[in-house]
Amino acid sequence: DAKTTQPTSMDCAEGRAANLPCNHSTISGNEYVYWYRQIHSQGPQYIIHGLKNNETNEMASLIITEDRKSSTLILPHATLRDTAVYYCIVRVPTGTYKYIFGTGTRLKVLA
Amino acid sequence: DVKVTQSSRYLVKRTGEKVFLECVQDMDHENMFWYRQDPGLGLRLIYFSYDVKMKEKGDIPEGYSVSREKKERFSLILESASTNQTSMYLCASSLSTDTQYFGPGTRLTVL
Numbered sequence: 001d002a003k004t005t006q007p008t009s010m011d012c013a014e015g016r017a018a019n020l021p022c023n024h025s026t027i028s029g030n031e032y033v034y035w036y037r038q039i040h041s042q043g044p045q046y047i048i049h050g051l052k053n054n055e056t057n058e059m060a061s062l063i064i065t066e067d068r069k070s071s072t073l074i075l076p077h078a079t080l081r082d083t084a085v086y087y088c089i090v091r092v093p094t095g096t097y098k099y100i101f102g103t104g105t106r107l108k109v110l111a
Numbered sequence: 112d113v114k115v116t117q118s119s120r121y122l123v124k125r126t127g128e129k130v131f132l133e134c135v136q137d138m139d140h141e142n143m144f145w146y147r148q149d150p151g152l153g154l155r156l157i158y159f160s161y162d163v164k165m166k167e168k169g170d171i172p173e174g175y176s177v178s179r180e181k182k183e184r185f186s187l188i189l190e191s192a193s194t195n196q197t198s199m200y201l202c203a204s205s206l207s208t209d210t211q212y213f214g215p216g217t218r219l220t221v222l
Contacts, residue, residue, distance in 0.1 A: 032209075034210070036213075041199075041216070041218070042215055042216060043115075043201050043202075043203075043213035043214050043215050043216045044154075044201070044213045045213070046210055046211070046212055046213075049210060091209075093209030093210075094209060097209075098144070098146075098154075098156035098159070098169060098170070099146075099154060099203075099211055100153070100154070101153050101154045102153070103153075
């Protein structure tokens with residue numbers, strides 16, 4: 001799996017968009033970008049994933065650059081409940097392979 | 112919505128006890144996983160199962176065993192609990208499409 005680099009921490013004002021970047025310069029053509037988050041003392045929660053097109057669901061949007069070397073997760077209107085550690089993972093969807101979570105970005109949403 | 116449940120959120124056991132952690136998913140997923148999560152070490156795969164009665168060792172299977180008698184249920188067994196097995200235990204499930212959905216976690220303390 002390709003290595004990812006994320007900022008250690010970020011703050012965001014409540015109600016504003018939170019933009020979380022991820023660098024994955026060694027990504028290969030068949031690797032997808034996945035985003036998960038983990039709220040303190042809970043299990044990781046799936047947010048979104050994509051290959052090369054931008055994706056949006058009810059939780060977030062995923063913007064992947066044209067060269068696929070980086071991506072941004074966007075939470076359009078952050079709330080206090082979005083305070084969590086956000087993990088960016090790149091992997092080939094094999095179905096039975098383990099997930100490797102890096103250190104992630106600790107997002108704090110401020111009132 | 113995918114739902115993965117784990118039998119306990121918090122558990123305290125004594126050294127040498129046999130411990131059962133149970134995980135149930137309601138989405139007919141073929142694949143199920145057990146991880147442990149420790150500060151600074153990230154997520155580590157203990158065992159996974161790709162079908163009923165099938166299991167594969169992950170990265171750290173020593174001291175653990177698993178059982179999958181029904182498709183929806185995957186149990187992790189600590190044959191003789193030790194203090195170094197104090198950890199957060201996370202269960203996950205997936206279809207062959209690979210997105211893994213995690214349970215809420217069980218925080219196990221072995222005294």
